[in-house]
Amino acid sequence: MKIDKINRIFEGRTVDLFDGELITIETVARYKPIKSNLFSSRSINKFDNKALSVKHLTMASSAAMSNADVCMLDGAAIKTLAVRYPSDAQYVVARLALRSSWFLGLPGLLRRLALGRVKLGGLLVLKETQRKRSFWLIIKRTKTTTPSNRLLLPKSIGVEAFLSWLRAEQINYVVPRFFEQLPKLHRDGGDLDLLVADEHADKVIARIKSYESVLTDRLSDSIPIGMHSISLAAGIPYYPPQLAIGVLERSVEGPAGSRVPMPIDELHMLIYHALYHSKSYSSGIPSAHNGKMENPPENDYFGIITKKAEKLCLNVGGTMEELDHYMAQAGWQPKRDTLQKISERNAWVRDHFFGDQPPKFTGLTVFILKEEAVSNGLTEKVVETMSLSGVKIIDVLQLTVEQKERAIREIRGGNWTGPGRKTEGLFPAAFIIGVDPNCVGLKSKYAYEYERFWSKRHKSKVREKFDVDGAASIVHAADNTFEAIEYLEACIEKSLKEKLFVKIDQAVSSVRFAQAKRAVSYNYLSHLVKFRLRDYATKVLS
Known part of the structure; x- marks a missing residue:
């Protein structure tokens, strides 16, 4: 390959090499990247090269977290072409050599090519020594995979100017962590997180997007902005809304x-980030659950938390479990249904809160009708739609004032906002409790996602019939039995709850031949295949 073409890929860019050799990254360093990192699972002897750094590679899937312009894959890291592809990189460069990891990586690459997510950019030949050359396949990100959901601040604008704009516009916000060195970032390649009041969130987003014309195709020329509003129109709030409002006020x-x-x-906020956001075991904080660290910790969370707690004369504990106990006492532990959602992407939350608690039964669902739907007389029509969708209705509860207050506080992390961040008519007003025969008798290993599949299907039928375009949905629903039970536990008095569970047990027991029907169900069999393939892929990446 011509030198000028190699230069175009590496010169002035950041480069990460995963599970590769020192000689390779030293060769790359000759083409003048602004920064080169080698992530290696092998021990590397001391070397004298200030142009690059060597870091320990814990998991092959760490490549997915790369925010370099060029991500080079060798050894086991080639598997990420199939699972956890490093989609932020402008170029992914995979070594063409006899590697068993290509048996998984090649099908994944072919799938991405067929979907138009990536395209091939040719062959790269690196002359590592007089006698040794290595061959690499260049994979280029297409426009369809540009991370449009990411907010990027051009370095040519700079953090200081951006902070000055926030101050001049009197934006109500905080930088939640790692702000000690501002306007300099806390580490190379770091981002700037913001927690912004709802009424100012759109204005901040618009300001950042106004810089898009200045952005280059190099991630190294920009600073990722982690933009989080108090509440979200959909999804899980970054922090519990009432607590986040208090943070801004103080x-x-x-x-x-x-x-x-x-x-x-x-x-x-730092403990919350380390425990309940996506860090999980990768926070590096000790845990009694002995879970696998998916990625090496970006920061010394344990050390930083310990020092900050000592300054405040607080004993917060020395393990993830002890920190969680402290957060519960301080009123900062997420609500149960929020933890359930978090557990989808946080292995520690899944192990700690749900790992040893398989549901006694499966198939329970709870649909929550909002005030607007009930006041418009839609309750019976929604019940009819759910019945036609296959749900066996057990009961319909019009919530009392006390039950409604508990539901608002305990469900969805307290977030009931809709488009325009309005809440009028969007608070819970009624529970529709039912059993889905499709999901009765499932093994707990497969129940969670299969129940969610059917919950989405039933919910879609209700929303297609009654929701108005551009407006908030009239209904919220539990994703699975675990979540449905939590809704009832949180909002319903003990005497009424006991009567309900008698009805639920009877309804579940009355379902016949559920497993036999699933054995010939395309939906269930395809779910089973996808689950097992993903489970296998996750294991081989570990």
């Missing part, structure tokens, strides 16, 4: 004119 001035949380709030 905020203080920080470095470079920024707004930052007061010390106790900063500690709680």
Whole structure:
């Protein structure tokens, strides 16, 4: 390959090499990248090259977290072409050599090519020594995989100017963590996280997007902005809304004119981030569950939390479980249904809160009708639609004032906002409790996602019939039996709950031949195949 073409790929860019050799990254360093990193599972002797750094590779899937312009894959890391593809990289460069990892990587690459997510950019030949050359396949991201959901601040604009704009516009926000060195970021390649009041969120997003014309195709020329509003129109709030509002109210001035949380709030937000966001075991904090670290920790969370707690004369514990106990006492532990959602992408939350608690039965569903739907007389029509969709209706509960207050507080992490961040008519008003015969008698290993599949299907039928385009949905539903039970536990009095569970047991017991029907169900068999393939892929990447 011509030198000028190699230069176009590496020169002035950031480069990460996963599970490769030192000689390879040293060769790359000759083509003047601004930064080169080797992630290796092998021990590397001391070397004298300030142009690159060597880091320990814990898991092959760590390549998925790469935010470099060029992500090079060798050894076991080639498997990420199939699962956890490093989609932020402008170029992914995979070594063409006899590697068993290509048996998994090649089908994944072919699938991505067929879907138009990536395209081939030719062959790269690196002359590592006089006698040794290595061959690499260049894979280029297409426009369809540009991370449009990411907010990027051009370095040519800079953090200081952006913070000045936030201050001049009197934006209500905080930088929740790692703000001590602002306007400099806390580490190379780091991002800038913001927690912004709902009424200012759209304005901040619009400002960041106004810089798009200045962006280049190099991630190294920009700073990722982790933009989080107090509440979301959909999904899980970044922090519990009422707690986040309090953080903004108590905020203080920080470095470079920024707004930052007061010390106790900063500690709680940092622990929350380490435990309940996507860090999981990868936070590096000790745990009694001995789970696998999916990616090496980006920061010394345990050390930072310990130091901040000591300054406040607090004993927060030394393990993830002890930190969680502290957060529960401090009122910062997420609600149960929020934890259930978090457990989909957080292995520690799944192990700690749900790992040893398989449901006694499966198939229970709870649909929550919102005030607007009930006041418009849609309750019976929704019940009829659910029945036609196959749900056996057990009971319909019009919520009392006390039950409604508990539902607002305990369900969906307290987030009931709709488009335009309005809540009028969107609070819970009635529970429709039913059993889905499709999901009765499932093994707990497969229940969670299969129940969610059917919950979405039933929910879609209700929404297609009654929702109005551009408006919030009239209904919210539990994704699975676990979540449905949590809704009832949180909102219904003990005496009524006991009567309900008698009805539920009777309804579940009355379902016949559920397993036999699933044995010939395309939906179930395809779900089973996908589940097992993904389970296998996850294991081989570990």
